[in-house]
Amino acid sequence: MNKEEILTHLPYSKPFLFVDELLSIDENGSVGTYTYDKDLDFYKGHFKDHPVTPGVILTETMAQIGLVCLGIYLTATAASGLPGHVMLTSTAIDFMKPVFPGEKVTVTTEKVYFRFKKLHCNVQMTNAAGEIVCKGTISGMVTNKMNG
Amino acid sequence: MIAIPFQKENMDRSSILSKLKVIVANYSHDKDALEYLSESTDFIKDLKINSANLVDVVLDVEEEFDIEIDNLAMERMLNVSAAIEIITDKLKAK
Numbered sequence: 558m559n560k561e562e563i564l565t566h567l568p569y570s571k572p573f574l575f576v577d578e579l580l581s582i583d584e585n586g587s588v589g590t591y592t593y594d595k596d597l598d599f600y601k602g603h604f605k606d607h608p609v610t611p612g613v614i615l616t617e618t619m620a621q622i623g624l625v626c627l628g629i630y631l632t633a634t635a636a637s638g639l640p641g642h643v644m645l646t647s648t649a650i651d652f653m654k655p656v657f658p659g660e661k662v663t664v665t666t667e668k669v670y671f672r673f674k675k676l677h678c679n680v681q682m683t684n685a686a687g688e689i690v691c692k693g694t695i696s697g698m699v700t701n702k703m704n705g
Numbered sequence: 706m707i708a709i710p711f712q713k714e715n716m717d718r719s720s721i722l723s724k725l726k727v728i729v730a731n732y733s734h735d736k737d738a739l740e741y742l743s744e745s746t747d748f749i750k751d752l753k754i755n756s757a758n759l760v761d762v763v764l765d766v767e768e769e770f771d772i773e774i775d776n777l778a779m780e781r782m783l784n785v786s787a788a789i790e791i792i793t794d795k796l797k798a799k
Contacts, residue, residue, distance in 0.1 A: 646757030673779050675760040698757050 558633040558640070566629050566640045567621065572597060575618035582630050586667040586678070589622035595658035610656040612691070616648055619680040620695050623666030628676050628699040631668075641699040643676070650693035654684065661685050674699050716796065718744070721770075721789050728765045732758040744786040770796060 558566075560579040567576060580588040593610055600608035625643045632641035656662060662682050669677045676699055681692040726742050733739040734753035738746060748754045754762065763774050763782060772795035774782070782788050 646755065670764070673760045673763060673776065675757050696757060 558630060563626050563629050563633075563640075566633075567625065568642065569621065573617075575614070575621045576626065579622070579626060580663075582626060584631065584634070584668070586665070587623060587627045587630070588663065588665050589626060590661060590663050591618050591622065592661040593656065593658055597658070600658050608658050610658070610660070612650070612652050615652070615656060615662075615682060615691050616650050616695075618662065619650070619664050619666075619682055619691070620645055620648070620697070622664040623678050623680040624676060624695050624697050627666055627668065627678065628697065631671055631676065632699055639701065641701055643697045643699050645695070645697045646675070648693065648695050650680075650691050650695075652691045654688055654690045656684065656690055662690060669694070671699075716793075718789050718793070721792050722785060724769055725766070725785060725788060725792075728769060729754065729762055731765075732762055742785065744789065745784065747784045748788075749783065766792065772796060772799065 560582055563579060563582065564576065567574065569575070575591050576589055577591045578589060580590065582588075595608075599611055599614065603609060603611045624645070628643035629640045632639060662684055665681050665683070667679045669679055671677075675696060677696040678694065680695050682690045684690050722742070722744065726739070729742070729748065729752055730739055732752070732754045735751060738751040746752065748759055748762065763779055766772070766788065767774055770792055772792065774791065774795070778791045778795075782791055
């Protein structure tokens with residue numbers, strides 16, 4: 558399954574799709590980018606008159622590019638060949654820098670293990686200047702069904 | 706007196722159980738069930754461990770006992786007594 562096919566298997570759409578492009582993907586990890594549209598609804602309230610991308614959205618972006626794209630790739634290339642669904646099960650993220658409306662970020666994921674359907678990854682997000690915005694670990698269960 | 710080297714094959718059920726208790730303590734969400742952990746304790750129903758953390762329990766078991774758990778064994782590993790059976794079998798097969 559190539560990068561473009563993976564994107565078509567993502568179960569998200571606007572305004573909750575946080576992947577623009579997959580730059581690379583293989584069995585060990587993925588790299589992808591996303592640019593936060595300044596008109597995204599949550600900027601109106603986070604924060605009042607001072608829009609900053611919420612940490613949960615940064616986490617979601619890392620989960621979509623890292624965990625979900627990689628989970629789809631790993632299941633699609635496995636013996637059964639069916640692209641699975643990824644259910645988020647845990648996150649541990651440290652945030653270093655704010656991400657403002659209109660910024661483009663790059664997410665890099667490294668698979669730690671994929672065993673018994675659990676995918677555990679190290680993830681890192683960098684901004685256009687190459688500075689680390691946030692990093693940590695994310696894991697999920699890769700299943701055949703949408704709700705586990 | 707001859708010292709008998711510690712052998713994992715000789716590990717009895719109660720010592721496996723006490724090692725398991727240390728492992729599951731990291732993932733359990735029920736203090737009472739953990740404190741009174743017994744062979745009939747169910748990882749999911751009693752200890753409230755979710756499926757993702759059950760995988761971590763199994764990975765920790767592999768490391769602690771230096772064994773490999775396959776998919777079939779994983780599916781059976783839902784309570785303490787099943788876990789002890791599986792660990793005992795794998796240790797014997799080493």
